[in-house]
Amino acid sequence: xxxxxxxxxxxxxxxxxxxxxxxxxxxxxxxxxxxxxxxxxxxxxxxxxxxxxxxxxxxxxxxxxxxxxxxxxxxxxxxxxxxxxxxxxxxxxxxxxxxxxxxxxxxxxxxxxxxxxxxxxxxxxxxxxxxxxxxxxxxxxxxxxxxxxxxxxxxxxxxxxxxxxxxxxxxxxxxxxxxxxxxxxxxxxxxxxxxxxxxxxxxxxxxxxxxxxxxxxxxxxxxxxxxxxxxxxxxxxxxxxxxxxxxxxxxxxxxxxxxxxxxxxxxxxxxxxxxxxxxxxxxxxxxxxxxxxxxxxxxxxxxxxxxxxxxxxxxxxxxxxxxxxxxxxxxxxxxxxxxxxxxxxxxxxxxxxxxxxxxxxxxxxxxxxxxxxxxxxxxxxxxxxxxxxxxxxxxxxxxxxxxxxxxxxxxxxxxxxxxxxxxxxxxxxxxxxxxxxxxxxxxxxxxxxxxxxxxxxxxxxxxxxxxxxxxxxxxxxxxxxxxxxx
Amino acid sequence: xxxxxxxxxxxxxxxxxxxxxxxxxxxxxxxxxxxxxxxxxxxxxxxxxxxxxxxxxxxxxxxxxxxxxxxxxxxxxxxxxxxxxxxxxxxxxxxxxxxxxxxxxxxxxxxxxxxxxxxxxxxxxxxxxxxxxxxxxxxxxxxxxxxxxxxxxxxxxxxxxxxxxxxxxxxxxxxxxxxxxxxxxxxxxxxxxxxxxxxxxxxxxxxxxxxxxxxxxxxxxxxxxxxxxxxxxxxxxxxxxxxxxxxxxxxxxxxxxxxxxxxxxxxxxxxxxxxxxxxxxxxxxxxxxxxxxxxxxxxxxxxxxxxxxxxxxxxxxxxxxxxxxxxxxxxxxxxxxxxxxxxxxxxxxxxxxxxxxxxxxxxxxxxxxxxxxxxxxxxxxxxxxxxxxxxxxxxxxxxxxxxxxxxxxxxxxxxxxxxxxxxxxxxxxxxxxxxxxxxxxxxxxxxxxxxxxxxxxxxxxxxxxxxxxxxxxxxxxxxxxxxxxx
Numbered sequence: 001x002x003x004x005x006x007x008x009x010x011x012x013x014x015x016x017x018x019x020x021x022x023x024x025x026x027x028x029x030x031x032x033x034x035x036x037x038x039x040x041x042x043x044x045x046x047x048x049x050x051x052x053x054x055x056x057x058x059x060x061x062x063x064x065x066x067x068x069x070x071x072x073x074x075x076x077x078x079x080x081x082x083x084x085x086x087x088x089x090x091x092x093x094x095x096x097x098x099x100x101x102x103x104x105x106x107x108x109x110x111x112x113x114x115x116x117x118x119x120x121x122x123x124x125x126x127x128x129x130x131x132x133x134x135x136x137x138x139x140x141x142x143x144x145x146x147x148x149x150x151x152x153x154x155x156x157x158x159x160x161x162x163x164x165x166x167x168x169x170x171x172x173x174x175x176x177x178x179x180x181x182x183x184x185x186x187x188x189x190x191x192x193x194x195x196x197x198x199x200x201x202x203x204x205x206x207x208x209x210x211x212x213x214x215x216x217x218x219x220x221x222x223x224x225x226x227x228x229x230x231x232x233x234x235x236x237x238x239x240x241x242x243x244x245x246x247x248x249x250x251x252x253x254x255x256x257x258x259x260x261x262x263x264x265x266x267x268x269x270x271x272x273x274x275x276x277x278x279x280x281x282x283x284x285x286x287x288x289x290x291x292x293x294x295x296x297x298x299x300x301x302x303x304x305x306x307x308x309x310x311x312x313x314x315x316x317x318x319x320x321x322x323x324x325x326x327x328x329x330x331x332x333x334x335x336x337x338x339x340x341x342x343x344x345x346x347x348x349x350x351x352x353x354x355x356x357x358x359x360x361x362x363x364x365x366x367x368x369x370x371x372x373x374x375x376x377x378x379x380x381x382x383x384x385x386x387x388x389x390x391x392x393x394x395x396x397x398x399x400x401x402x403x404x405x406x407x408x409x410x411x412x413x414x415x416x417x418x419x420x421x422x423x424x425x426x427x428x429x430x431x432x433x434x435x436x437x438x439x440x441x442x443x444x445x446x447x448x449x450x451x452x453x454x455x456x457x458x459x460x461x462x463x464x465x466x467x468x469x470x471x472x473x474x475x476x477x478x479x480x481x482x483x484x485x486x
Numbered sequence: 487x488x489x490x491x492x493x494x495x496x497x498x499x500x501x502x503x504x505x506x507x508x509x510x511x512x513x514x515x516x517x518x519x520x521x522x523x524x525x526x527x528x529x530x531x532x533x534x535x536x537x538x539x540x541x542x543x544x545x546x547x548x549x550x551x552x553x554x555x556x557x558x559x560x561x562x563x564x565x566x567x568x569x570x571x572x573x574x575x576x577x578x579x580x581x582x583x584x585x586x587x588x589x590x591x592x593x594x595x596x597x598x599x600x601x602x603x604x605x606x607x608x609x610x611x612x613x614x615x616x617x618x619x620x621x622x623x624x625x626x627x628x629x630x631x632x633x634x635x636x637x638x639x640x641x642x643x644x645x646x647x648x649x650x651x652x653x654x655x656x657x658x659x660x661x662x663x664x665x666x667x668x669x670x671x672x673x674x675x676x677x678x679x680x681x682x683x684x685x686x687x688x689x690x691x692x693x694x695x696x697x698x699x700x701x702x703x704x705x706x707x708x709x710x711x712x713x714x715x716x717x718x719x720x721x722x723x724x725x726x727x728x729x730x731x732x733x734x735x736x737x738x739x740x741x742x743x744x745x746x747x748x749x750x751x752x753x754x755x756x757x758x759x760x761x762x763x764x765x766x767x768x769x770x771x772x773x774x775x776x777x778x779x780x781x782x783x784x785x786x787x788x789x790x791x792x793x794x795x796x797x798x799x800x801x802x803x804x805x806x807x808x809x810x811x812x813x814x815x816x817x818x819x820x821x822x823x824x825x826x827x828x829x830x831x832x833x834x835x836x837x838x839x840x841x842x843x844x845x846x847x848x849x850x851x852x853x854x855x856x857x858x859x860x861x862x863x864x865x866x867x868x869x870x871x872x873x874x875x876x877x878x879x880x881x882x883x884x885x886x887x888x889x890x891x892x893x894x895x896x897x898x899x900x901x902x903x904x905x906x907x908x909x910x911x912x913x914x915x916x917x918x919x920x921x922x923x924x925x926x927x928x929x930x931x932x933x934x935x936x937x938x939x940x941x942x943x944x945x946x947x948x949x950x951x952x953x954x955x956x957x958x959x960x961x962x963x964x965x966x967x968x969x970x971x972x
Contacts, residue, residue: 033890074596081595094968099913099934109567109910110560113903117913117934120893122927225711229871229920232927385715395949403952404519407606407943417599417947424595426971427585427603429944434715440941441608441718447971448585448603448942455926456934457893458915461903463881466889482580485912485933 009163011192023185024124024153030183031151040087047083049176064162066301079135086149093479116471119454121151123206126199130211131161139169143209150453157196210235235438238359239387240277247282248394254286264418269300270363274419299338311362321355339363346370353382385433386410388419495649497678509671510610510639516669517637526573533569535662550648552787565621572635579965602957605940607637609692616697617647618757625655629695636939643682696721721924724845725873726763733768734880740772750904755786756849760905782825797848807841825849832856839868871919872896874905
């Protein structure tokens with residue numbers, strides 16, 4: 001069914017990778033020594049160029065990924081907005097977390113020297129693009145925007161699912177950077193799995209960002225950690241995004257919640273890392289009754305055949321684990337899979353969590369019927385680390401304990417909202433305990449994502465003129481600073 | 487020569503470890519749900535109790551480590567100061583990095599939900615104590631203070647070099663915590679290498695701090711990364727701490743710098759992770775002339791026989807690599823090693839950096855003679871990642887490029903100062919690229935060290951009364967907050 005050939009572009013030669021990495025290393029020093037205001041203009045230049053090329057890029061993306069033009073235009077808009085927001089963040093420089101301690105002979109543990117701490121770019125970054133967001137988590141997506149904002153050159157490993165789009169996007173990015181005066185080597189694109197492995201192992205690469213499967217991400221994570229010099233590996237792998245519905249919420253809004261749930265898990269044919277894959281409902285719920293008889297939306301083409309067949313396999317595994325089909329469209333295992341809903345009991349889940357709570361990347365979801373509210377804590381604990389967890393509750397509900405558990409399990413917890421939207425904001429958190437992320441202490445979406453690609457450095461006893469501007473007493477740069485702890 | 491038996495205390499039984507970890511897991515929830523102000527009092531209680539027990543603890547520490555009482559009293563003072571400073575940091579709550587984005591229907595990429603981001607404790611933390619700081623980097627040291635401040639229970643693996651002191655210190659800490667009302671399980675001490683390995687692999691442990699050797703730290707790092715759920719491993723391993731002396735500095739202050747260098751590399755018998763192990767001087771320097779003829783201080787007992795014999799081996803390896811002895815006390819390889827100084831050329835170092843720039847943990851240092859200032863960049867690049875790098879320079883020196891390179895190589899860069907003091911402050915940075923640290927983006931000293939043991943969580947669409955206090959509109963807690971990006 002899929003019109004895309006996954007291997008339209010040959011892998012990058014290792015000799016070419018060598019040239020790219022040498023250039024990235026050179027660019028790294030130039031970007032580090034350059035000023036932030038200039039760097040911010042590079043991000044804006046990329047955003048402007050992508051907007052200008054929107055029509056052909058969206059068309060190409062649609063051809064390669066089957067995603068609708070409306071969705072793709074929205075995604076490109078998100079991508080260019082993100083670049084511009086990060087340009088602002090580079091200028092305001094909160095991400096530098098500047099701290100200045102003046103020398104203090106009275107410091108209680110002994111005389112304190114003059115110490116000034118800022119952050120520098122970590123060095124060249126490898127970015128592994130995702131299949132499901134050909135713009136927002138790909139060539140010019142969040143990881144690339146974060147790394148460039150931080151002052152790091154980027155080498156993107158293209159996803160084979162949208163290779164032509166990747167090449168065209170990279171062309172736009174490269175030209176925009178060159179025109180804006182960015183150092184050559186600030187950005188490059190490579191193709192091929194073996195090249196990706198070489199990339200993450202190369203000593204010139206100092207950090208990596210990844211969005212994709214648990215198996216693929218784990219393999220690259222392990223390569224990154226087994227290097228002579230291990231590097232931070234920011235991988236966003238898998239998530240089930242459970243939704244916990246209280247008895248009171250079901251009584252008040254069961255049918256409504258059911259409808260919203262269907263809309264959320266079938267959005268984009270279920271191909272979101274934040275798709276709510278599981279919903280927990282009380283016994284004899286209105287929600288379950290509604291889900292059983294609801295007319296599910298039509299299926300939509302999946303990104304490519306590999307993803308489709310993997311999805312069907314994961315649905316079959318769920319069924320083999322005892323999940324009962326409670327509703328399905330006409331062709332749940334077809335070329336264009338219809339949405340499908342399953343049911344299991346709480347006891348089944350607690351007995352076999354690894355099978356029943358595994359991620360199904362596609363338009364499938366699982367309903368878990370719980371016997372009583374006392375079970376919710378144990379059920380929440382049965383999940384691995386999650387990107388999101390959601391509660392559907394009423395104001396009178398006593399759910400403090402459940403919220404506490406969900407905060408431990410997930411990076412983002414939602415109240416009466418749905419996880420499939422991930423807004424790019426200052427406070428966003430996208431990443432949670434493993435396997436949601438290989439680095440639960442960071443985020444891959446939102447302004448804080450820039451912090452992944454900088455490293456702290458303290459300068460002790462420096463004369464003013466040898467300090468970076470943001471650390472000087474008379475800095476003209478209005479960077480927020482913590483001075484003597486205040 | 488060493489009066490200490492390294493195995494005075496039997497290893498912790500695995501059955502006992504199980505009890506400790508179950509208690510830590512329980513305490514984790516209680517600490518997480520408890521309030522910050524109460525938690526701050528736990529740190530102060532520990533500090534007060536340690537101060538009250540100073541006399542017997544210092545005596546025991548002296549007996550086990552051979553370190554002088556003056557040094558040990560200073561170190562204990564540093565330790566209790568650190569606990570009190572971290573108590574203040576818990577109260578002021580900057581480490582929560584609170585961000586509030588109000589819902590905004592006009593947000594350019596599409597309507598923005600209400601998003602509020604704070605940080606929660608990461609969970610139980612394993613701390614691997616160091617040999618060389620029996621107070622400040624051991625049972626109640628920086629890692630323990632950071633983790634408790636963050637709200638995480640701590641299980642310390644004692645260093646065998648000061649086992650009795652560890653047991654006594656742990657007793658003081660445990661009693662202080664109990665009296666202050668901390669949850670049982672908030673703190674425990676274990677003994678034995680195998681138990682340490684089990685600790686870092688246990689699914690209930692969510693992060694680890696380590697100070698010690700490259701080989702030991704790397705082995706534990708790899709265990710932590712190969713778990714089903716990998717965890718952050720904050721290891722401070724090895725560092726050479728080079729000092730770069732410019733021609734102008736040598737001309738102006740060569741003899742003075744030489745004296746200060748000798749004082750710094752022989753301090754505490756050279757058993758500091760920040761000992762300046764290498765100094766780079768111009769040809770025909772006053773500094774080298776002074777070092778050749780200087781009277782080196784007497785040796786002092788090393789921490790234990792294992793460290794002493796390892797040190798002598800590393801000095802022999804340096805000599806086998808071609809380093810020439812230019813000055814030494816009477817017994818550089820003796821039971822109480824006298825300080826020793828070596829010399830090599832820049833060419834030798836560039837040809838064989840792995841041997842000549844390896845850390846020697848003890849009272850040895852290496853002088854590198856460089857031919858011209860143009861060589862300094864290449865020499866700086868020949869070093870692995872460092873905790874510190876220092877410059878001795880004059881105001882007229884053009885060293886911007888060298889400073890830039892040293893910032894890439896080290897976590898802290900010093901100007902005309904010596905690295906062996908590591909003040910506990912807001913702006914301190916202790917940690918650098920591998921092998922200085924397994925996590926170059928964090929610090930193990932200073933207030934920012936608390937940030938290693940918290941994890942970001944965003945709450946979306948929450949009603950006010952279900953939010954943690956620091957995220958509420960009407961919060962009584964004066965926590966610094968970034969609201970709508972401002």
